[in-house]
Amino acid sequence: MSKEHKKEKDTPDKKLKIAFYWAASCGGCEIAVLDINEKILDVVAAADILFWPVAIDTKYKDVEAMDDKNIDVCFFNGAIRTSENEHIAKLLRKKSKILISFGACAVHGGIPGLANLANREEVFKTAYLDNPSTENHDKTLPKTSVKVKEGELTLPEFYDTVKSLDQVVDVDYFLPGCPPPTKLIIDALDAIVKNKLPEKGSVLAPLKSVCDECRFEKSEKSIKDIKRVYEVDKIEEKCLLEQGIICLGPCTRGGCDARCLDANMPCTGCGGPTPNSLDQGAKMISALASILGLEAEEKMSDEEVDKLIEQVRDIVGTFYKYTLPVSLINRRVMK
């Protein structure tokens, strides 16, 4: 905790200034904040909320003209996809004492980070050219600058690669999840108001895994076949992995109360890696290999090994659904 922030606390008459901003994201993080429901009124009492700092409070004439560190805490959600996203990220870093990377996209790149399997050219080709409902004989593509008859129109640059927030600016705290669970948001807001945030760089979520929070009973896991979730007729009341369904619970940070499992669906990993794990997907692949008995590889024929591995379809989308931009291998190499 910086000295500066403690000083802030010493003047209680001064309300906290909180800001929210989104970059390349879906808006679900904002809805998650609204889902604290009536508690939002407590927050309003304790802090001036500037959802989107450049936007709301009339006391802020211009974010760019603001003094540096004027915002106490900025919650930033969304990945960095365009030049505009990057520009605002840098601006808000400068204007905020504490910057919180909020939600899977800002923290790990999120689902939009799967676009690192392609580049700008391929994304454009799919959206504007090679598309069953698009009529585009002139092969028009969006451009960063276009002359129309009345003048010039500009668009921000669409980058080749999606980045997480901490890949472009220094981040103080991380609050993962897609979206972050309500309870974790309330805890974070509470810690901010009471000036009880942990040390810089912390993840504002429990240390346990989704598995630890799951209602299903677990025993020694050993399976022979992997099943797709729609291939299973009926979900039994036991660990999904034991039923052959790939579930990222063991390798995903909890704090969500394993909500997806309550709906009989596997964890897909939105909380990101468990503590002290560098790479969520790699950890899960290794866990799965052991469940499938691949440790006994030397006793198997190549054919048997291939057959087992072949059952796992779409390795990147299955094991790196939310974390591709921050994983050890973070994009497809484009020729």
Added chain:
Amino acid sequence: MKTVTIDPITRLEGHGKITIFLDKDGNVDNAYLQIPELRGFERFSQGRRAEDMPQITSRICGVCPVAHHFASTKALDEAFHVKPPAAASKLRELMYCGYFIYDHILHFYFLGGPDFVVGPDAPASQRNILGVIQKAGVDVGKEVIKHRAYGQKITAILGGKATHPVCGLPGGVSKGLDKEEVQEIKEMVKSCVDFSKFSLKLFDDVVLKNKDYVDMIKSDPYNLETYNMGLVDARNKVNFYDGMIRVTDQNAEEFLKFSGEDYTKHVSEHVEPWSYMKFPYLKKIGWHGLKDGKTSGVYRVGPLGRLNAADGMATPLADTEYKRFYETLGGKPVNSTLAYHWARLIELLYATERATELINDSDITSKHIRNPVGEPSEGVGVVEAARGTLIHHYNLDKNGLIEKANLIVATTNNAGAITMSIRDAAKGMIKKGEINNGILNKIEMAFRAYDPCFACATHSLPGGMPMEINIYDKNKKLYKTIKNF
């Protein structure tokens, strides 16, 4: 020539930007709505497991994840040649009603409503939910928060999570309802019906009894004569979850009616180099630029588009409101953009009535909620998102992986209409280069009515659309800046 750039830090797949060009007299020459963001879902869906699509595509929009979730699930039903059991369809539709309840409440009270309840000329700092609470009372504010939360809760009970649900599977849903959950939902739904009636009465008292507002609703800058599109049931009544796509013309007569799988025969998308958003149009008419009328293929979707494209509502109270809507606003179709707000509240009432029917249905606790799937192939799924018709189209390979995905999202369907509404409002409001915050807000109102997804940023507690107008002189030097923040 002067350039006015309204740069809202908002979003459809990101953010929106309006650039208005003034002529030498300071009147509006033309206006452009630009969507400066793209995330590329259609590309990175390729190679994914089909069953992941309902959860991947829900991340297109966190405000309407349920719409994407079920457009996707329905596309998978088709692609795997499986019809869900009756109970599964009812559970999906019930969850869909929960989604409409929270989304329409969110829009009316947090976003669109403040313009009317607090007033279009009120300071930006008051045109928000807190201003509404101040004007209508804290009790109303608490009711708003409570019922929005009910909508979320119903969705969460059925979907696992409200934002980014997980229950959709080809051939059904992953989770049924037990008796306790049924009871809990029944109580919430009952309260929501009353709250919808209250909301319509509030609209009556605040808007319809105020002649200035009614005149504003009917005024030229807020009128657009386009085709209208929406899903209808077998009796041509509005349906959110299923049905045929119906298009009506400027005389409210049926122009087209087709099933989702035929969408490429009837809808095409046009590309402009100055926006990442495409402009859909009716293929039969063609793309003839940004204009309205019979000879332009531009159409509207969303609450007003749906009401205009249908013959009524399928539930009694909503149907009565439907009739009153047309009687009050001068017959069918209603072309006023600001009438979207009223249409939205009528749909809110329908969603609560329909939810009541479904939660009382004897099938709703059935354990038979999944059917086995067939071989993977190709499928189209269509639903009505809160903001309009939503189409998902997938081609699957033999291993059930996505080969190709095409998505036409609700707000994209309205791209042409929204751009024109902004242009017309700007033309009607800005005269001789005179611009102030009231005028700016009235231009905002033209597109806020659509609840466009790029305005989702204003789905927030403080509300208010951040906008910046930069006026440049002939030499492109900054002459004046107006901001509402």
